[in-house]
Amino acid sequence: MNTLKRIAVWLDDRLHLTALWASSAGHEVPASSGSWWYVFGSATLLCFVIQVISGACLAFVYIPSTNEAYTSLQYLNHVQFWGWYLRGIHYWGSNFMVAFMSAHMIQVFLFGAYKYPRELTWLSGLFLLLCTLGMAFTGQVMRWDQDAYWGLSIGAAILGRIPLIGGGLVHLVLAGPIIAGETLSRFFTLHVFIIPGLIIAIVGMHLRLVLAKGINEYPRPGHRVRRATYDAEYAEIIRKEGVPFVPQAIDKDLIFSAVTLVLILLFALIVGPKGPHGEPNPTLVDASPRPDFYFLSLFAALALLPDWMETFVMFLGPALAILILIALPFVANTGEKSASRRPAAVLWVILAVLTIVTLAWFGLTSPWSPHMTAWSGDPIPAVYLKGRTPLEMHGALVFQNKQCRNCHALGGVGGERGPALDAVATRLTAPEMVRQVIQGGGNMPAYGKKLTPAEVSALVAFMQTLRPQATPPSQNSAPPENKLPRDVAQILAPTAPSGKHRP
Amino acid sequence: MDVSARKRSFQPSRSWIVLTTGLLVLCAAACDPPGKPGPAEIAPENIVDFQTLYGQNCAACHGADGKNGPGRIINDPLYLAVLPRDTLRQIIQYGRPGTSMPAWDQREGGPLSPKQINALVNGIENNWAKPVHFATAFPSYTGQGTTGDSGRGQKLFLRDCFACHGPGARVGTVTGADYVSLVTDQMLRTSIIVGRPDLGMPDYRFLNLGHVLSDQDIADLVAFLSSKRPAGITAMYESAQNRINESQSGQQGGSTGQHVNESGSGQGGVLTKGNEGSGTGPGSPRQQKNEGNKSTGSSSLGGPK
Numbered sequence: 001m002n003t004l005k006r007i008a009v010w011l012d013d014r015l016h017l018t019a020l021w022a023s024s025a026g027h028e029v030p031a032s033s034g035s036w037w038y039v040f041g042s043a044t045l046l047c048f049v050i051q052v053i054s055g056a057c058l059a060f061v062y063i064p065s066t067n068e069a070y071t072s073l074q075y076l077n078h079v080q081f082w083g084w085y086l087r088g089i090h091y092w093g094s095n096f097m098v099a100f101m102s103a104h105m106i107q108v109f110l111f112g113a114y115k116y117p118r119e120l121t122w123l124s125g126l127f128l129l130l131c132t133l134g135m136a137f138t139g140q141v142m143r144w145d146q147d148a149y150w151g152l153s154i155g156a157a158i159l160g161r162i163p164l165i166g167g168g169l170v171h172l173v174l175a176g177p178i179i180a181g182e183t184l185s186r187f188f189t190l191h192v193f194i195i196p197g198l199i200i201a202i203v204g205m206h207l208r209l210v211l212a213k214g215i216n217e218y219p220r221p222g223h224r225v226r227r228a229t230y231d232a233e234y235a236e237i238i239r240k241e242g243v244p245f246v247p248q249a250i251d252k253d254l255i256f257s258a259v260t261l262v263l264i265l266l267f268a269l270i271v272g273p274k275g276p277h278g279e280p281n282p283t284l285v286d287a288s289p290r291p292d293f294y295f296l297s298l299f300a301a302l303a304l305l306p307d308w309m310e311t312f313v314m315f316l317g318p319a320l321a322i323l324i325l326i327a328l329p330f331v332a333n334t335g336e337k338s339a340s341r342r343p344a345a346v347l348w349v350i351l352a353v354l355t356i357v358t359l360a361w362f363g364l365t366s367p368w369s370p371h372m373t374a375w376s377g378d379p380i381p382a383v384y385l386k387g388r389t390p391l392e393m394h395g396a397l398v399f400q401n402k403q404c405r406n407c408h409a410l411g412g413v414g415g416e417r418g419p420a421l422d423a424v425a426t427r428l429t430a431p432e433m434v435r436q437v438i439q440g441g442g443n444m445p446a447y448g449k450k451l452t453p454a455e456v457s458a459l460v461a462f463m464q465t466l467r468p469q470a471t472p473p474s475q476n477s478a479p480p481e482n483k484l485p486r487d488v489a490q491i492l493a494p495t496a497p498s499g500k501h502r503p
Numbered sequence: 504m505d506v507s508a509r510k511r512s513f514q515p516s517r518s519w520i521v522l523t524t525g526l527l528v529l530c531a532a533a534c535d536p537p538g539k540p541g542p543a544e545i546a547p548e549n550i551v552d553f554q555t556l557y558g559q560n561c562a563a564c565h566g567a568d569g570k571n572g573p574g575r576i577i578n579d580p581l582y583l584a585v586l587p588r589d590t591l592r593q594i595i596q597y598g599r600p601g602t603s604m605p606a607w608d609q610r611e612g613g614p615l616s617p618k619q620i621n622a623l624v625n626g627i628e629n630n631w632a633k634p635v636h637f638a639t640a641f642p643s644y645t646g647q648g649t650t651g652d653s654g655r656g657q658k659l660f661l662r663d664c665f666a667c668h669g670p671g672a673r674v675g676t677v678t679g680a681d682y683v684s685l686v687t688d689q690m691l692r693t694s695i696i697v698g699r700p701d702l703g704m705p706d707y708r709f710l711n712l713g714h715v716l717s718d719q720d721i722a723d724l725v726a727f728l729s730s731k732r733p734a735g736i737t738a739m740y741e742s743a744q745n746r747i748n749e750s751q752s753g754q755q756g757g758s759t760g761q762h763v764n765e766s767g768s769g770q771g772g773v774l775t776k777g778n779e780g781s782g783t784g785p786g787s788p789r790q791q792k793n794e795g796n797k798s799t800g801s802s803s804l805g806g807p808k
Contacts, residue, residue: 077540084540272538279546377559382571385702389675390668391682394603396573398685400563401603454684461681 025250027211028242032218034249037111039256040104046257047097048199050264051135054090055192062142064188066181066280069144073276088268094136096264098294101132106349109328112337113216115225119329121209124202126325131199136294138191144184145276150289152179152187154302161311214238219337226334288369296363297356303368304359367416374414375403381411388465395462398455402447410466418444425467429476433460548616553626556619560607569631570701574603575693581706582697583632585644592624593747600743602687642696642707642718645689649718651726659724663710674704683732687740691725 012018061080063072076083105125108114114122137155141148156174160166175182217237243249278287291299305313339346371378380396388396399405407417414420428436437456440446451459467473550556562572569578576582583591598606598613607613608620615623660668660678667674676682683691695716698706707716716724729737 074543078543084538085536088538267538269536269538272536272540278544284547373559374563376561376563379562379567379572382566385571385573390677391675391679391685393573394682394685397564397603400573401605405563452684454681457681458685 024211025246026244028238029215029245029249030217030237031241031243031248033215034243034252035218036252036256037107037218038215039253040100040107042253043256043260044097044100044104045203046260047093047100047264048203050093050261051090051097052196054086054093055196057086058090059192064142064184066144066184069142069184070276070279073143073145077273077276084273085268087273088271089264091273092264092267092271094139095267095293096260098132098136100260101129105129106353108216110339110342110345110349111216111219112225112335112339112342112345114329114332115335115337116227116230116329116333118209118213118216119333121206121213122329123326124206124209126322128199128202128206130322131195131202133294134195135191135199136292138187138195140292140295141184141187142191143274143276144280146278146280146284146287147275147289147291149179149280149282150287151291151295152183154299158302158314161314216337219339221336221338221340223337224335225337285372288372290363290366293360293364297359298363300359300363300366303366304362365416369415370406370417371415372406374405375400378405378410378413384410384466388462391458392462392465395458395460398451398459399462402450402455402459404459407444421463421466423467423471425464425473426471427474428463429474430460430464431476432474433463547614548619551619551622553622553630556615556623557626560615561623564603566701569627575690576697576699576701577627578631579697579700580631580633581700582693583628585641585693585696587644588624588628590644591627592620595620595623597747597750599687599690600747601740602685602690642716642721644693644696646692646718646722646725649722651719651722651724651729653723653726653730656723656725656727656730659716659720660727663716664724667704677728678731680731680733683728684736688725688729688737691728692721695721695724 058076061072061076061083063069073087076087078084080086108122108125137151140151152174156170156179159173160170162169171177173183173186174180175186214234217234274292277289278284290296301317302310302314336342380400385393385396404421405414407415409416409420410422412420424433434456436442436444437451437459438446438448440448464473550559557569558567561577564572564574565577566572566574570576594604595615596606596608596613597611598604600606605613607615609616664677666672668677670676686694694704695710696707698704698710700706707721710716711720
């Protein structure tokens with residue numbers, strides 16, 4: 001016993017463990033900061049630790065080569081004892097890490113914690129966020145499936161648009177002109193060595209700053225931060241109501257971290273890992289890649305942007321956002337901290353969250369994307385075929401064969417790119433349909449050259465039946481003599497088409 | 504009082520812990536957690552399950568269960584009895600050029616491999632073909648060798664079809680230029696022979712109120728309808744079919760012949776029009792063909808090895 005004690009004392013003498021404990025775990029924090037609002041930072045750190053441990057375990061099996069990456073993930077999913085669970089933990093750990101990091105950032109913003117004297121704490125946190133998103137993107141590439149391949153392609157295509165250096169950057173990121181074996185090695189190195197190393201370093205700095213500048217006190221409305229007086233005020237708060245972080249203020253962090261851990265383990269158990277979805281084979285045209293949820297909003301934004309503002313928004317958008325976040329602690333350096341006195345800050349948070357969530361929802365459903373298999377896989381509801389004439393039935397065939405269904409839903413099934421056509425006859429008259437089919441317009445391509453006159457007639461005859469039973473069909477409101485423009489009448493008239501219309 | 508009582512009721516907690524832990528361990532050992540990934544995704548080109556293939560590629564036009572779609576009913580014993588197996592394969596492989604039936608063979612620009620087309624042919628035959636007992640012989644599928652008389656066809660049309668397909672009649676006309684431009688003679692012929700049992704159109708046995716339409720009757724009806732088709736379109740259909748026949752004879756010794764042997768329909772590897780007709784010509788009993796299917800049914804179900 002005595003020997004053990006002597007060893008402990010010797011170690012403490014050499015390593016200054018007691019002093020380290022007193023200055024870190026034992027440092028005094030304002031009692032008011034022992035709040036449920038302050039738990040997200042520690043939860044994010046816990047997620048990172050889980051990611052490091054589960055990632056290291058995965059690296060024992062994962063082979064970062066284009067030939068074997070996909071196979072080694074299949075091995076983890078199906079052969080390795082509970083390997084799928086390990087993948088699940090790593091996947092859900094990353095989801096929770098991004099989610100809690102966002103919650104932490106919002107809390108810090110709303111509590112004014114970025115203000116004097118904690119500007120660098122905010123900045124280091126911002127870089128941690130960027131690193132985490134970098135981990136998320138490179139991690140998605142590790143899955144080396146269709147999502148990974150196309151995600152990478154889109155990333156490279158965005159980089160390639162940068163003027164002057166774009167091509168060189170793509171070459172640098174992909175380790176060559178195309179996505180190949182070296183690309184995977186490069187992203188493996190980033191995901192496993194470089195970015196985690198950076199994160200560990202910046203987390204160290206982040207925590208050091210929290211210790212040096214003290215944790216933000218719970219903001220009180222009316223208490224304004226002034227550069228001249230704040231340090232003395234904070235020292236006074238610590239003197240009056242300071243409590244050691246361990247054990248007084250850490251309890252809620254521990255409880256929340258435990259809940260986080262249980263949640264990650266449960267989600268991994270119940271929902272499991274993601275993918276891998278389909279081999280990364282660019283020749284498979286029926287791939288429908290989607291990014292992980294943290295990039296869904298970006299995916300949707302890029303898909304919905306008009307062409308002319310793409311390049312503009314792609315580079316200025318993120319650059320501007322990052323610049324604003326960097327400038328924030330210096331611009332709003334002093335003043336009110338409490339959210340109840342900063343309505344603009346609250347509105348900004350609501351706006352940002354609503355934008356991201358809405359875009360992510362669009363990214364998930366991606367209504368702009370045609371359903372490429374609808375024309376051959378989604379049957380026409382039988383009720384739309386009951387009692388139809390042979391020509392109308394044939395129009396339904398043309399409807400499927402020309403892949404109208406890929407963009408237009410019937411009976412709630414099919415693409416959402418164009419309007420659903422269940423009641424199209426109540427909106428368009430037959431001549432209007434003919435014009436729309438032949439000339440296109442309103443985001444629809446022209447099908448005039450892809451359809452014979454007979455096919456157009458059949459198609460329009462079918463679509464004229466698409467209306468609720470009790471609702472009359474749409475009628476032309478123009479005067480009768482203008483009802484059919486002559487050329488449309490010619491198209492509709494059952495005259496003999498010449499053979500040249502056929503392929 | 505109440506609270507402490509409830510607390511006390513939890514006192515025998517050791518048995519609770521043992522029970523819960525035991526259940527959890529049992530559950531973990533016995534059942535797969537819902538998060539465990541299912542079987543690995545099959546690459547699209549390796550799918551040979553009939554239901555999946557049919558659902559992904561055919562159901563949109565031919566109906567979810569082979570019927571009630573806008574396209575030809577497939578889930579119909581009579582149709583499958585009349586249709587030679589090789590023609591079924593040929594239609595899937597090459598489609599019906601100029602019509603809404605596209606080619607599905609990879610060599611023709613479609614998505615399906617020969618293995619998958621084989622699975623579709625076998626699946627259709629094994630799931631939907633049933634022995635049909637008829638008093639009389641079938642009409643042949645193509646009607647090769649019978650020349651139709653359009654004038655007689657018109658009379659037959661007025662007698663047998665007019666009630667439903669006359670102008671303003673219940674079902675709707677089939678003599679309009681648009682309709683006959685969209686269908687080939689073969690499609691007309693098949694429609695007359697098999698009808699649309701799912702939609703209420705009777706087959707060739709009942710169109711003439713109890714009198715079976717003869718091969719000649721059907722050919723005459725087709726000739727009449729065909730005469731309504733604008734010039735040029737018939738020639739287009741014929742040239743497209745000729746192109747298929749040529750590319751067929753080019754591949755005759757290759758994989759196509761092999762599949763025919765696998766399927767065991769015993770009709771040889773020649774798929775040209777003329778041979779189809781003679782394969783299941785008038786009078787060839789369906790029972791024979793079905794027995795042939797049955798004997799190879801189990802081996803064809805599993806698909807090619």
